[in-house]
Amino acid sequence: MNSRPKITHVIFDLDGVLIDSERVNFQIYQRLWSKYGKTFTPELMLRITGTPMANSAPFLIQHFDMEGKLSIEEYRKQYNTLADEFMRKCPIIPGVMRLVRHLARHKIHMAVCTSSNKIEFNVKTAMHPELFSLIPLIVLAGDDPEIKRGKPAPDPFLVTMNRFREKPENAVNVLVFEDSANGVRSAIAAGMQVVMIPDMSYMKLPEEVIDKIGCILKSFEEFKPESMGLPSYD
Structure with missing residues (x-):
């Protein structure tokens, strides 16, 4: 039996998670x-x-x-x-559209939390209007005045959580998708659950928190939503 807390909110990193940048x-x-x-x-x-x-x-x-x-x-x-x-x-990462559409159908609250600033974000996402129309909350830590410390500090994800129109009951009800060690450290410091999808050609796993990562995947196409407390694919 899966004893994980129910996930009501999902936060995506941008680079290397949603788009292959x-x-x-x-x-x-x-x-x-x-x-x-x-x-x-x-x-x-x-x-x-x-x-x-x-x-x-x-x-x-x-x-x-x-x-x-x-x-x-x-x-x-x-x-x-x-x-x-x-x-x-930059193309969309394989498997992303399927997951985002699935979460939208099941009314899971979604956000993007990225270290990019507004100019960088607009350039990276210009070719993918459908994807970003499905994710209503965008937090740009690169130039957000409320975020005093970037990743690996928890600030970016905590600010994002507090900006959801309908806030989660607890940080543990938030699932973060990250590819970087600093991003994983940030999410864990914020008390959230994490799925890591690292590019192992240059990325190293954050050994000091590896036991706190919900799952580590090679690609989104491996992800089973029910394994992390989300509705399974239809």
Whole structure:
């Protein structure tokens, strides 16, 4: 018998969860930093995945010893130019539309909580109006003034939970879909249940909280909603 709490609310991360943007993002970082003779590695991608640009930009500028040579404003401008060119082509992750339509039919409350800012979000989602019309609540931690700390702090998911029109009874009734270790840490710190769908070509599992992850999947197509307290597929 499944003893999991009933899930009434679902929160999705964006990059690498709903849309296949992490690989494109890696290529953007490689292009940006190669102009300065720097090598952007999978290890660096692992460090910054799931964190807002307000945190990742100064970290990378310091890491590459570019302080005083590249401002955060110029870095943002260059990143946004590349993102505007490449991010529009990001496809939806296989299995996502089936799950989101299923949850909408069963009146499960849904939200997106992403470290992206408004400009980044609009570029990434422009080609997928149907998907995002089914998810009524969007929280952009990249430039949301209420979110003081980004992932892995719990703030992004707690703010999202409190913005649902119909709030969950408890954080444990919220299920988060994440691909990054920082995102998983954030959701667990918020007291929520988590499904992790990592890209193991560069992602590492967060060992210190691995026993608190509800399930770890290779793809959405493996997901059985009833295993996490949701209605089963029709």
